[in-house]
Amino acid sequence: MTSKAIAIACDHGGYDMKVELIADLQSMGLEVLDLGPDGRDSVDYPDYAYALADAIRSGKADRGILICGSGIGISIAANRYTEIRAALVHDALGARLCREHNDANVIVFGGRMTGIEVARDCLKIFLNTDFEGGRHARRVAKLSTPS
Ligand code: RB5
Numbered sequence: 001m002t003s004k005a006i007a008i009a010c011d012h013g014g015y016d017m018k019v020e021l022i023a024d025l026q027s028m029g030l031e032v033l034d035l036g037p038d039g040r041d042s043v044d045y046p047d048y049a050y051a052l053a054d055a056i057r058s059g060k061a062d063r064g065i066l067i068c069g070s071g072i073g074i075s076i077a078a079n080r081y082t083e084i085r086a087a088l089v090h091d092a093l094g095a096r097l098c099r100e101h102n103d104a105n106v107i108v109f110g111g112r113m114t115g116i117e118v119a120r121d122c123l124k125i126f127l128n129t130d131f132e133g134g135r136h137a138r139r140v141a142k143l144s145t146p147s
Contacts, residue, residue, distance in 0.1 A: 006063050008066075012040050024123070035055060057081065062105065064105065066107075066109075087108060092118075102136070103137075
């Protein structure tokens with residue numbers, strides 16, 4: 001489990017899920033850094049992916065949650081930064097493996113694709129699963145140094 005704040009951001013396709021997940025995180029006693037938006041008005045997902053990436057890169061948070069309609073656009077945006085390993089997750093196995101094998105620091109959901117109960121389950125697994133290291137550490141290190 002992380003000791004720093006957990007950052008969260010979305011676009012209009014992920015707003016309802018964001019509200020639910022913030023309530024869950026707070027009920028777990030975790031500090032939440034909500035990077036917006038504040039409502040369902042149409043916004044551009046890269047702006048929110050970049051805000052969350054900045055929060056992690058600057059050390060304000062060490063884990064993050066991003067949500068757009070499909071989860072795809074906001075993942076692409078976040079993964080433009082080498083410090084960000086954003087994993088678009090649809091089920092519990094993906095939530096576990098993105099931590100064990102990929103040391104993902106951001107979990108991504110499609111607010112129009114994944115039900116809230118599945119997202120809740122995946123988020124708990126994401127927060128409570130450690131990176132396995134070993135052979136995976138070598139591969140993850142290569143993600144930061146594309147040749
Ligand atoms: C917004 O309509 C939608 O395109 C966005 O939420 C996301 O699905 C993009 O990948």
